[in-house]
Amino acid sequence: MTETESERLMGLPESWTKYGADGEAIRPLQRYKALGNAIALPCADYIMAGINGTQKVSTPMANKKSHCQHLK
Known part of the structure; x- marks a missing residue:
């Protein structure tokens, strides 16, 4: 798998x-390491959309009494 294919799988352009902040080319091994330590953008978008949807759904519950008040 090439670095470009890895970038595509991660949802990156x-x-x-390929280049660092200083404009120097980054070695392929370092590119693989960076991509391996990252989270895929489509996956992150999916998770964040789920969290956002859960928060919107659970907002009305914020005013209700907790079922666990006896544990305080």
């Missing part, structure tokens, strides 16, 4: 990891 092609050559996203």
Whole structure:
């Protein structure tokens, strides 16, 4: 698998990891490491949308009494 294919799988544009902040080319091994330590953007979007949807759904529950008040 090439670095470009790895970037595509992670939801990044092609050559996203090709150059560093200083404009120097990044070695392939370092690019693989960076991509391996990252979270796929489509996955992160899905998780955040779920959290956002849960918060919107659970907002009305915030005013209700907890079922666990006896544990305090």
